[in-house]
Structures are given as C-alpha cells and as structure tokens.
Amino acid sequence: MSFFNQQVSETHIRLKDRLWLYIISIIVLFLLIVPSLIVIPMSFSGSQYLEFPPKNWSFRWYENYFSSGQVGMGFNDWIGATWTSIKVAVLTIFVATPIGTMAAYGLINSGNRVRNILFPVMISPMMIPVILVAIGLFYFYVQFKMVNSILGLVLGHSLVAMPLVLIIVLSALKNYDMNQEKVARSLGASRIRAFFEITLPQIKFSIISASLISFLTSFDEVIISLFVAGGDNSTITRAMFLALRDQIDPTIAAISTILIIISTSLLILVQLFGTKKD
C-alpha cells in the first residue's frame, strides 16, 4: 500500500487520491492514439470486412492499391491520384515557403502598427471556414478556366500553408537579433547579402520545418481539392473522400497506412529540425 500512499505533489496529495486522474488521462491518451493507428494492422487483413485483430493476414489491399486501374466515380486511379498529391504538395512548398518567409521578414522589420493590421489579414486563410475559401476559389477558377488544374490546386493549398509558414518563421525571427544584420551591413554587405549570409543560416531549421509542414498541409488537404480538382488531377484525399461516402473499401485502410507513414516521418523530421538550435 505504500506505493499508493506516496506523495505525488508538493501539496500532500497521495497517489491513491489522484488515481482517478491518472486513469482518466491514460484512457484519454489511449483513445487519442489508437484510432489514429488502428488502421495499420487492419490494412493487412485478408477479409473483406476489416476486423481487428485480423484472422488472416494478406497484402491484398496493398496489391489492390498498386494495381488499381480506373476506379470510376469521377477520378483517376489511386496511383495517379497519389502522384497528383505528391506533385501538388512539392510545388506548394516552393510557393508557400518563399512567399511566407519573405512576408515574415518584411513584417518583423515593419512598425508595430503595420504589423497589427497586416497580421490578422495574413492569417485570415486559416481563420475563414475552409469551405468558404474553397467555393470562393472555385468561383474564381471558373472565370479563369483554372478548375481541375495543377496550378489552381497549388495556389489553393499554398493559401492554407502560407499562414503556417508565416507563424513559424515569424517566431524564429522574434528570437533572432536583427542587429547582427546591421553589423554585416556596417561592414559593407548589402541588405540582401546580409540576409542570405547572416540571417538565413540561423533561421534555416525553422524554414525547413515550415516547408515540411507546407507539404503535409497540402498533402492532407481535402475540401479545397474536393472543389477545384477533378478528372485526371484528382488528389488522393479527394479520391478517398469520394470513396468513403459511398462504401467502406478496405483499400482505403492500405492507403491510410501509407499516409500515416508519410505524416509520421515528416513529423519526426520537423521535431528533429525544430529542436535544433536555430
């Protein structure tokens, strides 16, 4: 019993008095993690009904994914959709990261008043319900014949990724001493050279994190893709959503597993770069 009577805080709370808190917390943590990961074992199930634990194991849903031909339902095959998603996500990095970084640099060097007005406008794509951004974009793209185009998707995804880049780079710049650039410039470097040789190396890990997060944001985006992508340029998330509304296709478990592996490895990279001292 001494285990349960030990003090767990400095305010004389015994473990047994707080046991309920530990139990609730562990249950909630369990409920948070398990539904995110349970599709992984299920995707190796051999049966049509996804059971857990699977009675027999197989790769059939992976085979189904890799060998998929036309799936119908208004989108190209799974593999084609995956390539579209990867293409769009990579391009989103190259649009959102430089534009977001430039804006963060401009914002940090401008006056407080300007910053207080511009910042809410700049993070508005994150605050406005995505469905409104999506139908707004849809309307806009219809006028310029950009519906179902890669460019349209990249711009739409960049719009949601840019605020994240802005916030990440801005917080890195807040911890950075701008006087270092002044020193470089007093020694004769141009502002641009000072930025690339002095500032950039010191905030590069934040910029790398920001670009990984841009990739992930684009890769996971559903609603904008649903409206502005279609035909041969359907993304994997759009294809999944359309398939989910109709039936529970176990192939989606295999695709989900692949998506989990991608996002977890990116998250690990972000953590690695994030903990490095910028």
Added chain:
Amino acid sequence: MATVGAHLNEEALKRLDRQERFNLFGLTLPYLGLVSILIIIPIGWLFYMSFIGRDGTLSFENYTRMLDSKAYIRIFITTFKISFLTTLICALIGYPLTYFMSQLPKKWAGICMIGVLIPFWTSLLVRTYAWLVLLQKKGLLNNLLLDFQIIAEPIKFVHNTSGTLIGMAHIMLPFLILPLYANMRSIDKDCVRAAASLGATPSRAFWTVFFPLSIPGLLAGLLIVFVLCLGFYVTPAVLGGGRVIMAAMKISSNIELYFSWGAASALGVVLLVVTMAILFIASRLVSIDQISTRG
C-alpha cells in the same frame, strides 16, 4: 554652418529609412497579393451574390428565404448543437488530461505530448475512416461489446449524431489541449504551494487558485474548437451518413447539386459573420497567437 549640415544629414537619413521601410513592406506584397486575389475578392463576391435574387436584382430574398425555411433553421440548430456538444466533450476529457500532463516532469509530459501530436498530424480523413471502421455494425467496438455480452444486438454508433460527435471530438481534442497545456505550464507552481501552506485542501487549492489561472488557456482552446466545428465538413459528412447536416455541408450541396449560388453564399455569409464575431471576441480575451494553430 555645422548645424545646417547635420540637419541635412538627418533629413537624408530619414528619407533612407523611409525608403528601406517601404522596400521591406514590399516583401509582404506577394503574400498580400495572393490573399487579396484568392480570398478577399472571391469572398467579397460571395457577399455580393448573397444579395442577388433569382431575377438578378438586388434583394434580401436569399436571407428571408433562409429564415422562413424550416430546413435552414434546422441546419443552424444542428450546426450549433454539434459544435457546442463537441466543445463540451473536448473540455470534459481534455482538461483532466492536460492538467495531468502539466503536473508531470517535462520529460514525461513530452512523451504524453507525442500522443497528442500523432493524431494532430495524422490526416483528418484517415482518422475519420478509422472511426467509421471501429464504430460500424461489424466493427471492433460492437464486436467487443458482443463478446463481453454487454449488449445482445450490435448498436448503431455511426451514420448518426453520436458517431459524428465521437469523430469530431477526437479530431478537435488536440486543438484544446495545445493552448491549454501552454497556459498550465506557465502557471507559477508557487501559487498552489502557497495556498496549500496556508491550509487549503488540495481540491480547494485547485479550484480557488489553479483553475482560475488556467481559464485563459481553456477559453482559447474552447473558442478555437467551437469555431473550427462551425465550419466542419469532412467528418460530419462521412460519420453523419447524411443524417447530420451542418452549415458547411449545405453550402457544398447547394453548389454541387443545385448550382444555387445565391442560397449558398447567403449561408456562407452567415457562417463567416458568426465565425468572425467569435474570433473577434476571442482576440479581445486572449492573444491571437494562441488561437492560431493548425486549422
């Protein structure tokens, strides 16, 4: 002579300073340009469309029709009800967990934090799908309950309100935990210690000292969850099985199925105004940095 020279110098410096500030401001222009063209103009156009009637003239017809229609009133009620209940569930299960994490040593809290971040970064669609599989008639939950003979017949957990609430609470929980955790970590532990040394029981110390200090973080979390719920689309569309219709889904079906831009935009304007009003109140109460997490 010297003073005049210094004065000229000062002028030139000021001009240079202004010039530089202007150039730096220019760096934000690509960003602002994209946001203006792709967000502000289309949304401005939505506002305009919402005031155009069927015959193409200016009118409030879209709004009056919305207020007269029972279907729309039901959608508003559903949207608020689901958002409110999801927020409530998140608060009830998120607060104890966050409190637990904030009391742990940093290293252990970091490990628990992984448990919060894994779902946060797992695709929303994957998690929605997982719940669909877990909660369906032949799903894991029903099988477990049947095996332990807690129930005799499979319960319908999904394609209804309860399934939607479970899925949404799971997706929203990290948005509550993250700001709340940051807030709880910043609470000075000496305050609780002081209360205890003055004779407060642990629960009194918690309710009179710790809890009031955690309110800003809780509020930030509740507001972000509520606002995100209001505009939610994917999870209710999949887990609600067509029985739970929220505002975002109605907007989408108005456009996809009926090409009814007037009705869709009026509903969109209402959704936007409500969201902005809540965010405005939120920004008065808590710093905007706390609200801006991954949306």
